[in-house]
Amino acid sequence: MPLKQTPIYNEHLRLQAKMVPFGGWDMPVQYESIIAEYKAVRQDVAVFDICHMGEFIIEGDARSTGLDRIVTQSLNDLPVQSCRYGAMLNSQGGVIDDLIVFRLQPEKWMLVVNGSTIEKDKAHILGQLKDPACFQDISDRTGKLDVQGPCSREFLKPLLAGIEKLSYYTFAEFSLLDERVIVSRTGYTGELGYEIYISAEKVVALWQKLLELGAQPAGLGSRDVLRIEMGYSLYGHELDDGRSPLEAGLNPFICWDKDFIGKPALLKQKESGLKYKVVCFVSDSRRSPREGLDVYDAAGSLAGKVSSGTFSPALSRGIGLAFVERAGVEVGQQISFGHDDMRTPAQVVSRPIYKNGSLKA
Amino acid sequence: MEVMDHLYYTKEHEWVSIDDGVATVGITEYAQDALGDITFIELPDMDAEVEQFEQLASVESVKAANDVYSPLSGKVIEVNTELQDNPALLNKSCYGLGWIAKLQVAAEDEATKLMGAEEYRTYLESLE
Numbered sequence: 001m002p003l004k005q006t007p008i009y010n011e012h013l014r015l016q017a018k019m020v021p022f023g024g025w026d027m028p029v030q031y032e033s034i035i036a037e038y039k040a041v042r043q044d045v046a047v048f049d050i051c052h053m054g055e056f057i058i059e060g061d062a063r064s065t066g067l068d069r070i071v072t073q074s075l076n077d078l079p080v081q082s083c084r085y086g087a088m089l090n091s092q093g094g095v096i097d098d099l100i101v102f103r104l105q106p107e108k109w110m111l112v113v114n115g116s117t118i119e120k121d122k123a124h125i126l127g128q129l130k131d132p133a134c135f136q137d138i139s140d141r142t143g144k145l146d147v148q149g150p151c152s153r154e155f156l157k158p159l160l161a162g163i164e165k166l167s168y169y170t171f172a173e174f175s176l177l178d179e180r181v182i183v184s185r186t187g188y189t190g191e192l193g194y195e196i197y198i199s200a201e202k203v204v205a206l207w208q209k210l211l212e213l214g215a216q217p218a219g220l221g222s223r224d225v226l227r228i229e230m231g232y233s234l235y236g237h238e239l240d241d242g243r244s245p246l247e248a249g250l251n252p253f254i255c256w257d258k259d260f261i262g263k264p265a266l267l268k269q270k271e272s273g274l275k276y277k278v279v280c281f282v283s284d285s286r287r288s289p290r291e292g293l294d295v296y297d298a299a300g301s302l303a304g305k306v307s308s309g310t311f312s313p314a315l316s317r318g319i320g321l322a323f324v325e326r327a328g329v330e331v332g333q334q335i336s337f338g339h340d341d342m343r344t345p346a347q348v349v350s351r352p353i354y355k356n357g358s359l360k361a
Numbered sequence: 362m363e364v365m366d367h368l369y370y371t372k373e374h375e376w377v378s379i380d381d382g383v384a385t386v387g388i389t390e391y392a393q394d395a396l397g398d399i400t401f402i403e404l405p406d407m408d409a410e411v412e413q414f415e416q417l418a419s420v421e422s423v424k425a426a427n428d429v430y431s432p433l434s435g436k437v438i439e440v441n442t443e444l445q446d447n448p449a450l451l452n453k454s455c456y457g458l459g460w461i462a463k464l465q466v467a468a469e470d471e472a473t474k475l476m477g478a479e480e481y482r483t484y485l486e487s488l489e
Contacts, residue, residue, distance in 0.1 A: 018397075034423045035398040221397070221424060286401040286448070288421050311400035311423050318401070 006051035007143055007200050008207050015217060023116025023236070025052040028219040035313050038225050040216035041189050042314065042357075045149035047215040048223055050195070051203060052115030054139040056125065059108050066130045067109060071101055072245070072262075074255035078103045082170050083184055086253045087245050088124065089262025093269060094241040095248070097121050098233065100186065102171060110182075110197075112144075114235045128261065143203025147215060148193030148226075150358040155215065156183075156194060163194070168360050177202045177209075188223060190230035190357030228310050228319060231280045231351035237291065237308045238278055238321060244269055247276045247323065249351075276304060276323045280353045281335060283318030284345040286311065289337045295322045296336045296343060297329050304329070306337055314354050318344070362485055363390040365456050369432060369472055370481035371414070376456065377432035379472065384433050384464040386417065388455055391485055396422040399451040404440040405462055411435060413471050418461050420451065433471050435464030 003026035012019060017028035028049065030037060040046040062068040062075040073086025083102040087095050097117045102110040113121045118139055126132045147156060156163045160174045160183060171184035179202055187193035198206055211217060224234070233239050238248045245254065246269060254266070283289060289309030297303040304324035312319040320337065329335060331350050336343040368376040374392035378385045393399065401421040411417050417431035440462045444450055451459040476484060 029424070030397060033398050225423060286421075287403075288400065288423075288426070290426060311421070 004052070006049055007203050008049040008051060011204060011207055012049070017217075017219060020220070022220055023052070023114065025115055027052060028217075029221040030219040031217050034219070034221035034225065037216060037218035037222035038313050041149045041191055041218060041222060041226055043150065045147065045151040045155045045215050046218035046222075047207070047210045048146040048148065048218050048220075049207065050144040050146050051142075051200070053144055054113040054115060054118035054121065054137070055142045055144075055197065056111040056113065056122070057104075057108065057136040057138055058111065058125075058129070058134055059136075060131075060134045061107050062109070064130065065134050066128050068258060069260050070125055070128050071099065071111075072250070072254040072260050073101060074258065075101065075103070075109075076258075080104070080106060081172055083186065084169065084253075086255075087239070087250055088121065089245065089260065089266075090124075090241060091261055091265065093244055093262040093265030095235070095239040095243060095245050095250075096124050096241060098235055098239055098250070102182070102184065117235065141200050143198050143200045143206070145196045145198070145203065145206060145210065146187055146189075146193060147196065147210065148187045148189045148218075149191050150361065152191070152193050155213065159209075159213075166194070177205055187359075188230075188232060189226040190232075190352060190354060190359050191226075192358040192361045224308075225310050225313065228308050228321060229312055229314060229352065229354035230357065231321060231353055233278075233321075234308060238323075244274060246270065247274050247278065249278045274326055277326045277329075278307065278321055279324055279329060279331075279348050280351050281320055281322060281337070281346045281348050282312070282315060282353060283320075283337070284347070286317060287344045288318035289320035289322075289344070289346070293337050294339055295324055295329075297324070298333050298335065300336070303335070309337075312353065314356075318346070319353050320346075362394065363456070364478050364482050364485070366478045368456070369475035369477065370484075371430060371432050371475060372484065373430050375430060375432050377472075377475065379433075379466060379469065382466050382469070383438070384435060384466045385460050386429075386432060386462050386464065387460045388420070388429060388451060389481075390455055392427075393452050393455045393459075396420065396425065396427060396452075398423050399448045402444045402448050402451065402461070404442070404444065405437045407437055407440065409437045411437065411464070413474070420448070429461060431464070432475055433464060433469075434467040436467070437462055438465050439463035
């Protein structure tokens with residue numbers, strides 16, 4: 001299948017970005033340097049093309065439409081103009097996708113899902129909704145740009161009057177480029193930041209405007225480094241159809257006071273005991289862990305596998321996330337990663353790995 | 362992509378200069394550009410004997426890990442320890458301060474299996 005292109009595609013080519021396949025999309029991994037783009041997000045302001053992600057609209061009451069059973073997050077206490085992170089599970093308790101639900105109106109919702117899983121998510125949701133007519137896939141006509149960094153609020157003020165009123169995980173409608181757009185105070189970087197939902201027709205003009213005003217274009221390479229430093233899960237790495245969300249550390253994003261698809265399976269897992277958990281770790285050297293490498297506990301026994309790994313510019317060390325056996329690997333302990341004949345020592349640390357983010361500033 | 366006239370090249374994008382029986386080895390502009398920001402290098406051990414086209418070092422970037430192969434056979438007589446603390450030199454100065462190791466060359470005629478600058482330029486064009 002040919003790779004899909006976002007509306008910003010030609011702008012990426014113009015900037016001579018390195019393009020890579022990502023979940024069926026042809027996406028920029030970097031423009032000039034992953035580390036320079038990373039630094040712009042940690043210290044200043046940068047913009048990511050995130051148009052590949054999917055957006056669905058569901059109209060109706062959360063319970064009577066069936067939406068409430070489809071997602072793990074609590075919806076009935078979610079205020080209008082707020083959003084909440086959670087997951088969609090299959091009946092075995094595996095993760096179909098992780099997603100953010102926006103409450104647009106008391107009975108109107110927007111679901112923001114991963115770009116690689118749009119079709120799978122849509123099929124699942126349509127199969128579960130009481131009346132499929134309340135569902136709309138607006139992914140193709142919706143553009144999404146993420147403006148992230150400690151200076152993002154000051155940077156956006158001239159474009160979005162009142163942006164400073166948005167608190168973490170809330171959103172509002174603003175006028176921008178002669179249309180009504182949704183801006184949420186959310187992100188995937190650990191820094192203060194905003195995500196702008198605008199029509200696919202206007203998103204190129206917005207991209208150009210943000211660059212003109214001085215935002216650094218940032219690619220998916222830096223985005224991955226930023227999210228691993230924060231210990232955030234990435235679908236396909238820490239989350240997938242066969243992996244328990246409890247092992248992946250999604251427990252805080254599951255509402256146990258309601259029924260949802262997969263709940264009986266999760267309760268069973270809790271009862272019989274989970275085998276693995278996800279941990280964050282920091283290499284003793286600049287050598288980076290890579291996905292799929294083995295992880296050994298303090299005694300040197302095989303304990304699990306690396307699910308994500310990279311180099312942390314903040315720590316000048318390799319860092320990673322790993323699934324390890326629950327018993328026997330704790331924060332503060334020395335572990336190692338690699339394979340039989342080459343192991344690199346590392347230390348298990350608490351999440352997030354990078355602790356100085358401006359996320360809630 | 363910058364290609365230096367006086368060097369020999371491999372298909373894996375290493376360069377080597379030979380001066381009085383001593384070979385200086387590094388990676389090319391093409392290699393450093395493909396890797397992106399280089400974050401780690403594992404240098405060879407001093408006195409290690411390496412064979413032509415066998416592994417000499419390994420480099421890691423934010424995105425990936427890659428082996429560096431020796432363009433010639435020989436004994437490692439010097440390594441660029443500066444790279445351990447500052448692997449970004451491989452990006453900034455791949456033909457200069459970012460050299461990786463020096464070898465006492467075992468057989469200079471092995472250079473016939475390498476590409477000259479013109480040949481390497483043509484090879485790079487064929488990769489596009």
